[in-house]
Amino acid sequence: MPANDLDATFAALADPTRRAILARLAHGEASVSELAAPFAMSLPAISKHLRVLQRAGLISRGRNAQQRPCRLEGAPLRAVAAFTEHYRQFWDESFDRLDDYLRELQGDDEKPRRKH
Amino acid sequence: MPANDLDATFAALADPTRRAILARLAHGEASVSELAAPFAMSLPAISKHLRVLQRAGLISRGRNAQQRPCRLEGAPLRAVAAFTEHYRQFWDESFDRLDDYLRELQGDDEKPRRKH
DNA sequence: CTTTTATTTAACCAAAAGGTTCGGTAACCG
DNA sequence: CGGTTACCGAACCTTTTGGTTAAATAAAAG
Structure with missing residues (x-):
């Protein structure tokens, strides 16, 4: 655990x-x-x-x-990633992936190619 | 800043x-x-x-x-997100984006270990 | 000018963090 | 057996952290 x-x-x-x-x-x-x-x-x-x-x-x-x-x-880093994700709008000025993220949270499994 | x-x-x-x-x-x-x-x-x-x-x-x-x-x-959370991103293979058990990650890290001398 | 509101600074305290040294334990090696 | 290797635990010290209360500041209101 x-x-x-x-x-x-x-x-x-x-x-x-x-x-x-x-x-x-x-x-x-x-x-x-x-x-x-x-x-x-x-x-x-x-x-x-x-x-x-x-x-x-x-x-x-x-x-x-x-x-x-x-x-x-x-594994604990997953929680850290989730934490930052929750504030993404405050640090990701490009907002490029906000839509992808929201789509992911909705269970839309279709995964577009995500470049880092 | x-x-x-x-x-x-x-x-x-x-x-x-x-x-x-x-x-x-x-x-x-x-x-x-x-x-x-x-x-x-x-x-x-x-x-x-x-x-x-x-x-x-x-x-x-x-x-x-x-x-x-x-x-x-x-803004500082961007660095935190980058940190977790660097360890994504260790917490993202779906391994969906492992290939992307490995491609990114090309040039790393040691092959990252994949969990059983 | 005096008072009230919003917040900070100062002085203090207990507990936790980060390091040390010294000594213990467990496994291997001759 | 005795010695070496690898690590841990306990005792100790100093600095930082997270809280307190009491006093100081700054701006607005009366």
Whole structure:
């Protein structure tokens, strides 16, 4: 169950170290030491960051010998995306995709090609 | 102009009071007292929340007699949307637009992992 | 000029966040 | 067995956060 709590998710994302960890994990699983390597920070500090990310449901952890590999779990980001979507008219000045969005919400499944 | 700092933006969004204020402002401008009304909280507390939102660039403030009306400024949310977009493959389980995404990221040296 | 209304500033406080060091535990390796 | 590797937990410290109350400011109203 992805702790689907916007409070925890936003708070977890508010730290640059944690966002960097997520960026690293987007390339694949990694051990704690691997994740810690780029930072001028003690290992327990990284461990704490990982616990914050895990409590927010943004990562999950496995076990491989002595290692506890971390894997990115993007599900909570869906709620973040939904949040921004709710305010789209306030930041998307082009309004290009507002119609598409409204159509999607109506269940009109016909999906036009959407370029980023 | 818009303090386009993900740290400040995510931190500002991590508080439920501040998100409720933004939700209220999505319906239109409001004074500080109007914004404070729904909360069991002192006025200075709301004032502090507004300062956090303003420093994050999420609101701007005008002047109307004794009132200092607040207006929603969604620009920082564009950066948040871009952030989630970057992780879309990890939260969009329908994978409808995975091909688009991969095409966009062409040049990435490591192939993104697809969940079982 | 005095008062009222709207909001901010200042001083304070408790709790949480982000870091440290030191010591523990669990799994593998010789 | 004993040592090494990989990580976690506990205790501690400092800064930030989120709230309070009391006093200050600014503009309007009487």
